[in-house]
Amino acid sequence: MNIAYIAFGTNVGNREENINVALKMMEDRGLKIIKTSKIYVTEPYGYKDQPEFLNGAVEVETNLSCRELLNVLLNIEKDMGRVRHFKWGPRNIDLDIIFYNDEVIDEPDLKVPHPDMHNRDFVLKPLCDLNPNFVHPILKKTVKTLLDELKG
Ligand SMILES: Nc1ncnc2c1ncn2[C@@H]1O[C@H](COP(=O)(O)OP(=O)(O)OP(=O)(O)O)[C@@H](O)[C@H]1O
């Protein structure tokens, strides 16, 4: 059995509903949600001229490989009618694999741990709710330490 941490974000439409639908779809597609973080209202990161996001994360247990997991998440985004306006732009649902066990994957369309996660408090805060002592397999620091360092 594998443990993955999946971060979600939404800033278009009924954001609470988008989260509920995405989590329900994950369970319907065989992911066992072990724990859900608090939901945070966050300022847009990157491209700033867009609505506030709701962000959170889940810890899931799954038999799927990381690539199979990515395909499940991409299909959920597609089935929820995700419109990708542009990179870092508004979206009704965004699902990112942050960690998959302690594996390091560096392929063109699949990078785990998510390469920018340590710069994003909207990812680190939910991860701290789930498992503050989880150690980043490349940076060799806990998510709690990464969040403290980001806060400065
Ligand atoms: N760890 C990962 N989790 C989810 N998607 C990933 C991951 N690594 C690479 N990808 C690829 O990223 C693509 C989606 O990119 P997307 O347009 O959502 O980027 P973004 O959300 O705007 O930016 P960012 O990834 O920096 O949050 C997917 O098609 C997928 O193949």
Ligand SMILES: Nc1nc2c(c(=O)[nH]1)N=C(CO)CN2
């Ligand atoms: N606060 C916040 N900002 C973002 C987010 C997000 O989920 N939350 N996602 C983005 C695209 O990956 C770009 N900017």
